[in-house]
Amino acid sequence: MNLASIRIITANFDGLVKFYEQVTAMPVVRYTPDFAELKTETATLAIGSTKTLQVFGGDAVAKPAPNRSVIIEFRVDDVENDYERLADYLQNYLVQKPTTMPWGNKSLLFRDPDGNLVNFFTPIIPEDLEKIAVVK
Numbered sequence: 306m307n308l309a310s311i312r313i314i315t316a317n318f319d320g321l322v323k324f325y326e327q328v329t330a331m332p333v334v335r336y337t338p339d340f341a342e343l344k345t346e347t348a349t350l351a352i353g354s355t356k357t358l359q360v361f362g363g364d365a366v367a368k369p370a371p372n373r374s375v376i377i378e379f380r381v382d383d384v385e386n387d388y389e390r391l392a393d394y395l396q397n398y399l400v401q402k403p404t405t406m407p408w409g410n411k412s413l414l415f416r417d418p419d420g421n422l423v424n425f426f427t428p429i430i431p432e433d434l435e436k437i438a439v440v441k
Contacts (some may be wrong), residue, residue, distance in 0.1 A: 311350055322353050327391075381426065385427075411427050
């Protein structure tokens with residue numbers, strides 16, 4: 306079994322598509338006016354408008370709203386570079402500037418326009434973790 310995708314249902318379809326194109330610097334493919342996908346090497350982030358819920362049985366199945374239990378995570382080559390590239394754009398969305406986490410990732414946390422938490426992270430090599438431990 307493989308995780309194929311995570312889908313965000315939104316009432317702000319165009320805004321969310323543009324946001325993810327901007328922050329990832331990757332194309333989001335729009336298959337219909339209400340469904341798009343951001344494909345990475347390992348998984349897909351799907352974006353569907355609320356209109357797509359009718360196929361699944363209506364609004365009782367899912368609702369667009371700020372999510373407080375899921376973090377959408379992207380492993381990036383250099384989180385500091387991504388932060389520099391996006392700092393101005395993310396001003397209103399920023400949760401945490403790049404910070405070294407206890408489990409060995411440097412993470413940049415921000416929210417998308419729907420309020421979903423997004424984490425750009427870069428694993429840190431063991432030598433870097435030793436340097437951090439000495440500084441503390």
